[in-house]
Amino acid sequence: MAERTYDIAWLPGDGIGREVTEQALRVLEAVAQGAGFRLDVEEHPVGGAGLDAAGVPLPDATRAACMSAAAVLFGAVGGPAWDDVAAELRPESGLLQLRKALGAFANLRPVAVSAALADASPLRREVVAGTDLLIVRELTGGIYFGTPRGISGEVQRTAVNTMVYDEHEIVRIARVAFRWAQQRQGHVTSVDKANVLEVSRLWREVVTEVQREEFPDIALQHLYVDNAAMQLVRDPRSFDVVLTGNLFGDVLSDLAATLPGSLGLLPSASLGGRVGLFEPVHGSAPDIAGTGKANPMAAILSAAMLLDEFGETAAARAVRYGVSAAIQAGYGTADLRRDGHTLLSTEEMGERIAAYATLVIHHPPMPNGVPEVAVLDP
Ligand code: NAD
DSSP states (O other): OOSEEEEEEEEEESTHHHHHHHHHHHHHHHHHHHHTEEEEEEEOOOTHHHHHHHSSSSOHHHHHHHHHSSEEEEEEOOOGGGTTSOGGGOHHHHHHHHHHHHTOOEEEEEEEOOGGGGGGSSSOHHHHTTOEEEEEEEOSSGGGTOSSOEEEOSSSOEEEOOOOOOHHHHHHHHHHHHHHHHHTTSEEEEEEOTTTOHHHHHHHHHHHHHHHHHOTTSEEEEEEHHHHHHHHHHOGGGOSEEEEOHHHHHHHHHHHHTTTSOGGGOEEEEESSSSEEEEESSOOOTTTTTTTOOOOHHHHHHHHHHHHHHTOHHHHHHHHHHHHHHHHTTEEOTTSOOTTOEEOOHHHHHHHHHHHHHHHHTSOBOTTSOBSOOSOOO
16 A cells, blocks of 8 residues: 555646656656555646636636645647637746746756767767756746836837846745755856846855855856856856756756757756646647657656655656666657667657666665666566
């Protein structure tokens, strides 16, 4: 009998959102028994599916279910069927409303490029292979939310946005970054524009204070955002945890997302409130929806982040190992074209990763965190 039960609000959304999160759930179920927990999964419509079901992109019942769940597993929203709806009803606004409702102020995006997949990157193998970084982006403050904002005037129009952070917002996101660094390589790069912006000067001061007072074990480096963009492309392996505000994080996380060469590899988590939101970085990919070509790895790795949040570290490790093992064994979906690889559909890839992960869940890790089973073939 499983000891722990987690209520998961499953919001597959639109397009490939359903296909990839179905595989994430398959892998979660596969590791649950071995790890001694149970999942109680309830599906709810969001995005275009929400519009079709209830006339709004985030139906009240979906919002309520998310607020009372242990975690939200989200697919993707949007698609041509809903392109003509009013701006406030667009499927994507359902996701923004949900993030706000959950109070998710910290957006985490890990970006890793394994040696086996380095040739899929637009950068040279010798620059990118072995990249393993985590972007921690502040998600609910900064210039995207500051007031005053707006466009005024008629003959000569003026537009204004306000970049604003208070100390409390900087402290809480800095703590998230430092805590992650403690579990990784112990290095935080804080990104700002302190040579020009007062907001960035405060950001830099507060981040430095948090490091000095609470995380003296972590190495802290500050970079201006323009330099950070350059270094991310020139030497991505020099980064461990990247801490940044909403605007710079938006740009840098998309820049970093190009490193692995496929959107289908990139997971994310939005945390900070009681309930975390876990979703692949990619959208609903209407061009491949329903063809079995979608790569489920981003959704499956998002599920691993969900397990991290629950403290189910053995299960999270097994899921990540399942993904790496599938890649190393030469399996790939259509987006990961490599010479000699075995092409799998979305579902076949999910099955394969679930099988690898299930084998590993029963094996203790070695001191370096790698499961004892080195080569597997389920
Ligand atoms: P997209 O991420 O859906 O697709 C971009 C390209 O990457 C496409 O060629 C697609 O086939 C490919 N791709 C994406 N995910 C993949 C995967 N898992 N496996 C293999 N290939 C994959 O972005 P888009 O085409 O700009 O947007 C499509 C729709 O998704 C739009 O309605 C957009 O608004 C929406 N969108 C939603 C989210 C979200 O829900 N978080 C994010 C981005 C875009």
